[in-house]
Amino acid sequence: MSDSVKTEKVDYSASIPMGPLGIAAVPGCEALVERVDAYLAMWRKDRDNEFAGYKKDSYVIDVDLPRFGSGEAKGVVNTSVRGDDLYIVADVTNYSLTYKMYGIENCMSPDDHFQNLKRVIAGCMGKAKRITVILPFLYESRQHKRSARESLDCAVALQELVAMGVSSIITFDAHDPRVQNAIPMTGFETTVPTYQFIKALLRVEKDLQIDASHMMVISPDEGAVGRAIYFANMLGLDVGMFYKRRDYTKIVDGKNPIVAHEFLGTSVEGKDVIIVDDMIASGDSVIDVAKQLKARKARKVFVCASFGLFTKGMGVFDKAVEEGLIDRILTTNAIYQSPETLSRSYYVSVDLSKYIALLIDTMNHDTTIEPLLSPTDRIQRRLAEYKERQRKEREEQK
Template sequence: MEEDNFKKIPFGQLGIIVHESCKELGKKIDKYLVQKRKDMLAECSEEYQVEKLQESYIIESEIIRFSNGEGKGHLKETIRGKDIFVIADVGNYSVTYNMFGQENRMSPDDHFQDIKRLISAIAGKARRIHVIMPLLYESRQDKRNSRESLDCAMALQELENLGVENIFTFDAHEPRVQNAIPQTGFESLHSTYQIIKALKRVEEDLNLDLDKDKLMVISPDTGAMNRAIYYAGVLGSDVGLFYKRRDYKKIVNGQNPIVQHEYMGAEVAGKDVLIVDDMIASGGSVFDISKELKKKNARNIFVAVSFTFFTNGIEKMDEYYKKGYIQKLFSTNLTYIPQKFKDSDWFEEVDMSKLIAHLIDTVNYDESVSPLLDATDKIKGIL
């Protein structure tokens, strides 16, 4: 039986440090947290209340930049004895800073350096430090092939050495990278429930709870197969796979170019198709796959991802939407989304701020996050 609210005692006074890259998401998270604590305190009598309601849990902070590009982290209020959560979006390329009179866009490296600056400014005064990095830094460089760096593992070890107790991310490209920090908490959460909820709300023609035989879940490559199997399992649908045939004699933009996508799976003719993956970078794979599926007479094609970049622009996505290749793209707000994406008819934003607020509240009260890692029952509930 769940503990009564008056028995719940936070590990430490809650404090959130929101990096400039994550301001919009941070405000939403803070709003949910304030309301959640307000509701909780209203349920228990004043004599049992162990904390006071705050108007905001965000700790004022800033990154001060020098004219040559160097910087330092600055906290504007005390954090002594607090349970601190540092939130940053390393994929936000809209943040800029001035260097030698020129405006520079911040790269993932710059954002990660700022995370370390903010942790350094805490100077061991906090009771605990947690880092919430929705897009895991260097997650695409998580394993070594030949003479290569292991950037993701090295970054996690740096955070561990700075005294970070827990690291939370979403849909890590390779969750086994946590083996680099066996003594530090590492959790990779998923956006499956929120995406399926958005699918059900937006697409009335897509009867997820009735027409299971008319829906197929497709994995764009072997790496995303486990994700596709999970979606197919909770939706009660068939699953298919596209295998990427690559030219290993060439390297283009840091990777071996794809020669062709080979499909393996059941017949897709006349069925709605849901392509699921962790991210869209340039979008090339999704475009090729959607074209192939249309050749096989698939009905409507939907794409669901946690992170959307479109590094080469959205012109081709606009084209494929107009041609009817792709019906809708569902993507979370876990990383920066330009306004032109949000304004597009083919884009549907999936808000994840409530889940992150629930995560912070759970960890602050030192409770298990296991219920947040598996949303199977909640998905079955909405279906």
Template sequence: MTQKLGIIALESAADIGKKVNETLKKWRGEDFLIGCECPRFNSGEAKGIIRESVRDKDIYIIVDVCNNSLTYNMDGEPNRMSPDDHYQDLKRIIAACNGKAYRISVIMPFLYESRQHRKTMRESLDCAVMLKELEAMRVHDVVTFDAHDPRMQNVVPLKGIENISPALQFSQALLTEYDDIIIDKEHLMFVAPDEGATERVVFLASIFGVNIGMFYKRRDYSTIVNGQNPIVAHDFCGGDVSGMDVVIVDDMIDSGGSMIDVSRQLKDKGAKRVFIFSTFGLFSRGFDKFDKAYEEGVFDRMFITDLIHQKPELLQKPYYCNVKMGRYIAAIIDTMNNGDSLRAIVKPAERIKETIENYKKNKA
């Protein structure tokens, strides 16, 4: 028997929570959204409140730790919410469930502190600490997307971490937007902007039946800037890209310097068009450099999901294609709540192959 379902969307994920609920309502004929809030005292302290019973329900809590558009007042001054604030609110809402829920799963599209995932000196392992805390709070599953380092699953081997790939949605978006893509080794290539993105690129390229390329980040290990060794150059490892459509695949765009650099190099090497797939668009330093690069023809289009908060100005950019994920999250929740396997969702190879075959048939 399917357990009664409940969805709690924190304020940071209110928009995508509504979309997920609307989809599930169409499928099941019920409203599953449970109201919640995390009001704050003047000191900045807070508490989590749930507006209805969660007893014996299969609860899915959605949180966007990257939503920096929200603020709260502390000592009379506005304070922008950081990932730390969003994570603390998540724990407050879990605690407010008081152990009464049948099961609690957390949907955290951008895995909190996922870039602080390994030690290179005496430093914290914040992502690992977070996962251990959620395990201690009896969270049954954590659903995330395109984790920066999927090996973080090893931190809690007896608990579920579902690392979902948006590769299907990217493929569908590209082949819907462009009807002149030629899918073969002579006309299409997938490229990793660094070593860490290689697995994503190999997955897509193997399904599309094309070759891959990779950029190697050459760093200055004698210097540390903002906790990192600065990048000196991006060196390309791959075949000739002259006259080819090239797709750069990465998990996030932060400041964007590296993405623009590798795009420029590919265009300089003769690439016909450069497309960018990025699961998360942070754009932490604004859009000026992207606007300029687009005007110069450095890249042709970027495809980015709506898994995290999207800055309003981004939605107006001519080079931006919004890859919507609300229906996919609804399918994940529906599958988990019914006790079915997530295998086809986690690695949607067959669905991507079907998309490619249909695309080729329509072109024939």
């Protein structure tokens, strides 16, 4: 559990749940669902609501996805979901799972995980009252627009889920939230876990001076400007931005290689900087940005990204930390985190299980989730507590 496990002060006594709550974990995200389930069971235990099936030791629905020797699979739902308000969670990035095909061990790809998600939905046979899919990392979100004769994979995937009866989709920090235009009549929520990042950073860094003279938020490219501005506004800081100059005459690993990062913004000399992005893939881009910030005499460099894919392993980041380019990397536990990643002293895991539990609990009661999507008050309270603690420590040292 996280450092705060108290029941949230939300009054659900006047609201009737949409239906009995059920949570299904597509293989690969069981650890996250287990933590979410523990929060829900704890919160509901002390409530007055006597709705049938409201209080349980666990809300997890048992599912199986066995495979045949040919590699084909099927979804089996072992628990009744008739009339349930069902939430299905899937981590399409979990590369640690394998299956055998003709005796050969294969790592599961995002395509395999998405097929498993559809199998679980199909296994419910239309009996659930409502199905909400939680895809922390939106499947194929990087293939969200067309620039030539190419597929629009994310849009097609969203339409497939809706065609199967999914009522709503929840994701975090979608690469481009405009992809929801593919399903305009279906619920689609994407949220940036800014509060959770700030909370985690303040927990591990005790001597930050959070003002525009000592800190700055950096967008590593033009696509991340929106989230960087929101992050900076919450902390009362200035924003700087890099834009990627690419070589459009070449394609390497499916994309045009970056020639250079050009900086737009005020001086970062002597300041702590927070690089904010949606994901870290190979790490080449964020390390190059950190290198340029250090060349401009930034003091400390913190990297906050919703998803740490780390496709080239942690070695490149070990080297960057040793060279003094990066001080901390923060990514969430919404997707698979390898033991190699978790073992790094500079790495900070940002827990989203409580936040996901709050979303599920609120949606199950069919009430607004707007306060959870815009946590301005919670962020300001956390900042005030941090500054007050610093003030007391300074007084004690006198």
